[in-house]
Amino acid sequence: MKPGIIDYIILATYFIYVLAIGWLVKRRVKTGVEFLTSGHSIPVWVTSLAFIATNLGAQEVIGMVASGAKYGMLTCNFYWLGAVPGMIILGVFMMPFYYGSRARSAPEYLKLRFDEKTRGFNAITFAVMTIFSSGISMYALGLLFHVVLGWRLTNSILLSAAIVLIYTYLGGLTSAIYNEVLQFFLIVLGFAPLSVLSVIKAGGWAGVTARTTAWMARQPAFAHNPDVMTHTWKYMGHTSSNMMGVEWFGMLFGLGWVLGCSYWCCNFLVVQRAMAAQSMAASRLTPLIASIPKMVMPVVVIIPGFAAIALHQMNVPGLLVPKGNTYDYNLVLTNLMAQFYPSGLLGVGLTALFASFMSGMAGNVTAFNTVFTYDIYQSYIRKHASDAHYFKVGRITTVVGVLLSIGAAYWAAQSNNIMDFLQLVFGFVNAPLFATFLLGMFWKRTTGHGAFIGLVVGEIVATLTLGLSRAEGTGGWFGVVHVFPSAMAQNFWIAILAFASCFIFTVLVSLVTAPKPVAELENLVYGYTKMPVERDVPWYKRPGPLAVIVGIACILFNLWFW
Amino acid sequence: MDDLRVPIGSFFVILGVMLLIAYFFVTASAPLASPRVNLWCGLAMLVFGAVMLWLARRSKG
Numbered sequence: 084m085k086p087g088i089i090d091y092i093i094l095a096t097y098f099i100y101v102l103a104i105g106w107l108v109k110r111r112v113k114t115g116v117e118f119l120t121s122g123h124s125i126p127v128w129v130t131s132l133a134f135i136a137t138n139l140g141a142q143e144v145i146g147m148v149a150s151g152a153k154y155g156m157l158t159c160n161f162y163w164l165g166a167v168p169g170m171i172i173l174g175v176f177m178m179p180f181y182y183g184s185r186a187r188s189a190p191e192y193l194k195l196r197f198d199e200k201t202r203g204f205n206a207i208t209f210a211v212m213t214i215f216s217s218g219i220s221m222y223a224l225g226l227l228f229h230v231v232l233g234w235r236l237t238n239s240i241l242l243s244a245a246i247v248l249i250y251t252y253l254g255g256l257t258s259a260i261y262n263e264v265l266q267f268f269l270i271v272l273g274f275a276p277l278s279v280l281s282v283i284k285a286g287g288w289a290g291v292t293a294r295t296t297a298w299m300a301r302q303p304a305f306a307h308n309p310d311v312m313t314h315t316w317k318y319m320g321h322t323s324s325n326m327m328g329v330e331w332f333g334m335l336f337g338l339g340w341v342l343g344c345s346y347w348c349c350n351f352l353v354v355q356r357a358m359a360a361q362s363m364a365a366s367r368l369t370p371l372i373a374s375i376p377k378m379v380m381p382v383v384v385i386i387p388g389f390a391a392i393a394l395h396q397m398n399v400p401g402l403l404v405p406k407g408n409t410y411d412y413n414l415v416l417t418n419l420m421a422q423f424y425p426s427g428l429l430g431v432g433l434t435a436l437f438a439s440f441m442s443g444m445a446g447n448v449t450a451f452n453t454v455f456t457y458d459i460y461q462s463y464i465r466k467h468a469s470d471a472h473y474f475k476v477g478r479i480t481t482v483v484g485v486l487l488s489i490g491a492a493y494w495a496a497q498s499n500n501i502m503d504f505l506q507l508v509f510g511f512v513n514a515p516l517f518a519t520f521l522l523g524m525f526w527k528r529t530t531g532h533g534a535f536i537g538l539v540v541g542e543i544v545a546t547l548t549l550g551l552s553r554a555e556g557t558g559g560w561f562g563v564v565h566v567f568p569s570a571m572a573q574n575f576w577i578a579i580l581a582f583a584s585c586f587i588f589t590v591l592v593s594l595v596t597a598p599k600p601v602a603e604l605e606n607l608v609y610g611y612t613k614m615p616v617e618r619d620v621p622w623y624k625r626p627g628p629l630a631v632i633v634g635i636a637c638i639l640f641n642l643w644f645w
Numbered sequence: 646m647d648d649l650r651v652p653i654g655s656f657f658v659i660l661g662v663m664l665l666i667a668y669f670f671v672t673a674s675a676p677l678a679s680p681r682v683n684l685w686c687g688l689a690m691l692v693f694g695a696v697m698l699w700l701a702r703r704s705k706g
Contacts, residue, residue: 087671087673089663089666089667089671092663093660093663096656096659096660096663097656100652100656103652104652107652129649261649264649264653265649265652265653265656268653268657268693272657272686272689272690272693276682276685276686280677280678280682284677284678399677401676421675421676422675422676422677422678423675423677423678423682424675424678424682425667425673425674425675425678425679425680425682425683426667426671426673427663427664427666427667427668427671427673427683427687428664428667428682428683428686429675430663431660431664431686431690
């Protein structure tokens with residue numbers, strides 16, 4: 084791939100715009116609260132698009148195209164099962180408590196609902212997770228540009244980190260959110276042509292399905308069900324009948340219920356975007372509106388990978404590069420760009436890759452800022468300082484967060500089992516959290532001790548499950564008790580076990596410890612919170628009807644590609 | 646900043662113009678696609694950017 088001058092001009096134009104937005108937002112951000120939480124000032128269409136853009140990081144885009152090539156339409160389960168239902172649950176059931184409690188962060192909700200130790204535990208694990216995930220995605224981007232463009236790793240890492248640092252330092256959360264909207268449009272408009280061009284080249288949708296079926300018929304394990312790549316649910320009956328090595332139960336509960344809901348309802352990275360909305364109603368609409376583009380996002384990020392397999396079956400060279408006894412699927416996206424994008428559009432595609440990286444990293448940096456400043460610094464280091472003081476701390480934290488991420492990127496470059504580690508960190512921090520928030524919001528009897536012990540047990544169980552099982556070379560450091568058919572199955576089952584153990588221990592310990600007085604549960608728990616009633620607004624601006632429509636549409640997508 | 650649609654709209658108008666320049670003056674091609682994709686994508690981005698700017702203008706006036 085050889086970008087021309089015009090491609091570099093496009094990239095430079097984007098960088099100028101990103102920095103300019105940061106600079107323009109800076110004039111509006113005058114207090115620490117505005118810097119760290121946006122002061123509930125952002126219109127709902129902006130928070131909605133930022134809500135999904137912050138998840139559309141480089142790893143998500145590269146990874147989804149890779150999975151599209153590896154698993155075909157099965158990958159859509161990550162959207163129609165692993166995302167949309169979680170987003171509906173957040174908007175309809177959970178947002179009233181997040182927004183109504185006036186908490187500034189998800190850990191702060193835990194402090195208000197439970198106690199200091201639960202907040203502290205969650206804040207620290209979350210802070211560590213955000214640093215590692217932004218560092219690792221920085222490394223992934225640098226590695227990709229090194230392989231396809233020959234850029235030095237250090238150049239890509241420092242350039243992208245410096246730009247994210249400048250615009251988040253200038254305008255804080257508002258700047259990150261405004262840029263995420265620009266990044267969202269750039270990602271969609273930059274990658275959509277790839278989807279259209281590759282499907283047309285492969286003979287339209289009929290050509291893609293016929294050729295991917297012919298491709299699977301050549302694999303001995305799937306010769307009896309070669310249409311496995313074109314269905315989402317049909318071959319979920321048994322782990323051996325689909326390439327993911329997952330059966331319907333693991334899929335439904337592991338991905339849909341535990342991982343999907345933990346991520347979309349409890350990960351402060353995304354929840355922070357909804358909390359920044361102008362009003363309670365806007366904050367509830369944020370994930371619901373966001374779920375509409377999310378539902379059709381597979382067209383942009385999964386279909387190109389799927390079509391790449393059809394093109395490979397047509398003997399188009401250079402798309403699937405062999406790696407060991409399989410293929411390097413992470414290169415499919417850039418290989419497609421090299422085949423389909425002439426100089427000009429190539430610049431847009433590369434810029435979209437940078438944009439996706441920045442939206443993911445800025446999301447991590449701004450969430451880290453808020454959690455560190457309010458949940459760690461203000462809680463344990465200096466309690467009663469002025470807003471101006473926390474503003475300053477927030478800015479310094481931005482710099483420190485970016486520097487730590489760069490450190491994590493170089494650490495990832497040194498280490499040869501990053502994925503193991505990332506899987507552990509995500510399973511560890513995310514999976515049990517959904518049980519804690521669910522019980523906290525809907526069962527008034529849940530106590531602080533219960534929540535804390537439940538979380539600790541859930542995380543120990545996650546670690547033990549990974550340590551005692553093995554799949555595709557991951558895990559099993561304590562010995563191998565069980566072998567999973569795939570790393571994905573292992574991941575889903577870690578989540579299920581972590582969630583279940585956290586749920587059970589939270590309930591058991593809550594029953595034997597003293598509950599919080601009812602007076603302190605106001606606006607935190609179902610039954611003691613005045614649920615918002617929307618009158619005088621048209622039905623399509625109310626969360627209930629919108630959630631029903633989005634839910635039905637999502638079910639129809641599942642049935643369509645069953 | 647008053648309206649986010651202004652920077653987004655102007656960004657995509659500029660991007661569209663650049664792709665049209667690439668189509669008319671650079672005429673590079675990719676192995677599997679003709680240089681015409683620059684023309685079509687350039688026009689699409691130009692239209693998207695213009696609509697964004699028009700929406701921003703309309704809500705202001």
